[in-house]
Amino acid sequence: LATIRDVARIARVSIATVSRVLNNSPRVSEETRRRVWAAATRLDYWPNGAAQSLTTRRTHVLGVLLPDLYGEFFSEIIRGIDHAARRIGCQTLISSSHAEPDAVLSAARSMRGRIDGLIVMAPEAAASEAIRRIRKRFPLVLLNPRDDVEGCSSISIANHHGAYALVEHLVELGHGTIAMIEGPPGNVDADERSRGFRDGLRDFGLDPDAAPVVPGDFTESSGYRAAAEILRRRPRPDAVFAANDSMAIGLLCALRDAGVDVPGDVAVVGFDDVAIARYLTPPLTTVHVDSYTLGEQAVRLLISPRPSPDPAACRRVVLPAPLVVRHSCGSAAPHLAAPAEAVEVREPLEAG
């Protein structure tokens, strides 16, 4: 309830002096400094942040716009952002459920005057116009963008590399018929992982067009449902790449229910390395996505000066997505004794 004016009155100085004391200006005598502090303490004075940012044009708040908050991926991003923000004395203003470009835009709009910079994940393809308008207002970093936007820094996951490495791993283990459960079409991560899958098959001597590909939507249940379709295909796939761990989990359940042994009868790999992955039976071979670092580095990009004065200048960072080999391909010693064939490593089939 107390304003700077009240403090000034009690300390019998001007509001300018109060402001100086509170902002540690050196041009204040010890005596008045003491009086002001005493008054501020007595009144339990808390400065009004809105008023401060109106004059200083700084808010010490970083904005975050996400399509969703569900699951480790998003929550770890936020944790990474918040930690990095805290390190530079900032708080984090969040708004989620923004998939469509219009929703992203209006959320960003309502952040005008309340943030010093914005971190946005806008999965839709048509978002680049919205992005451009946002970018005029404040510093902007894109998370996992579909397309690069001129003058806009971005940070993303090496989806293509990860999927490619997964295929390489499976081929090295001797698998020749690798199925894939895809993510929702149009989703950036899903599309990139599919692309990496196809490129991997091609480079390692397999025919991408012949690969059994079944649709999915990143949910556990879609992975469960995909199993029936996969088991129906001939030749029967000897490995399945699920575009994310959730679907891999659903798949594992379905295979167990169907009496199909993993990795004995079929190998399974996922993508994301969620916390559950190592506790599954068998522990899931997957690709690690470090979403904490994704958020942390997004903040770093946001506050780092542009690489050059050129308005189109920006930085684009791609976070590595390393392969995590566990037991669901039989490539390492499984928790329980595995069938001999599963750990057997045949001659790698290298293309060319």
Next chain:
Amino acid sequence: LATIRDVARIARVSIATVSRVLNNSPRVSEETRRRVWAAATRLDYWPNGAAQSLTTRRTHVLGVLLPDLYGEFFSEIIRGIDHAARRIGCQTLISSSHAEPDAVLSAARSMRGRIDGLIVMAPEAAASEAIRRIRKRFPLVLLNPRDDVEGCSSISIANHHGAYALVEHLVELGHGTIAMIEGPPGNVDADERSRGFRDGLRDFGLDPDAAPVVPGDFTESSGYRAAAEILRRRPRPDAVFAANDSMAIGLLCALRDAGVDVPGDVAVVGFDDVAIARYLTPPLTTVHVDSYTLGEQAVRLLISPRPSPDPAACRRVVLPAPLVVRHSCGSAAPHLAAPAEAVEVREPLEAG
């Protein structure tokens, strides 16, 4: 870059009229309304939120102060808060890593003028003075508070009930030597769960002081380490209550490494019902904590009018924490065939 003044100039009206149009005031002619909208659109005008809240004293932002952001518990709380906030047209200002009362206070202080209300989890016992000072500034809801604060609404988890129900369940299954791995002393949840454990033992005819209690800190590794101590105790415990699922997971790993069968040789129960719980081997019997609802209801409390004009008036909500029976006690058909003794139900030992 454009302000309301620019829009007024282009539309050849006063800033008051622009403000009226933008806020849908009815007292504006269609013609000027059209002109103003055209000007605003042409300039791509975005109102400054700080300036708006300075005059209206509303920010459309809800603040959240948490000790940490790690794990499903916190991330689901945030998701619940954000969803509820969005429903009432608010965004969410987050700041974490605030355990000590002083840190909580200074974070709240820097939110002055930027939020319409605050949701705080302040686990420390000495926080009530800080809470009281915060409460003078804005509407406040406490998450899982240690002590009630006069005039301050709160929402918490039924920790005591949950732990009590867990003991009841174990006793009904015939377990007579129930060990506990405690959480970090001083932590509200940990303490309440310990209290429920002891009260349960007492009410069901067991001696709380004779129960093997080993320390832990809610981490997986502390659960792992606790196993050795538990196995050393005589009489050997036939059930273990880990104060949270993370420690239960560590314990399960350690028991597996030691060749101890769960639930054959010893039953294990946890608390929280994290997502992993149902995927463990064996699936973990635990208590469900609905942290999404915790956050969602916190917002509801925040915006709901006080029950009475009395300054001490407030609401206190306790969210139920229902028992989730899986297979780690042998009380339901385990995934793999279980030893007969594990599913055997002896005569319940009722006190009195």
Next chain:
DNA sequence: TTGTATGCGTTATCAT
């Protein structure tokens, strides 16, 4: 229906 003028709570630019 529209414009003028004041205030919101600060910081910052002048003076003194």
Next chain:
DNA sequence: ATGATAACGCATACAA
């Protein structure tokens, strides 16, 4: 070293 005062960008009571 301190004080008066003008911004900051907007909403609104009041006047016209």
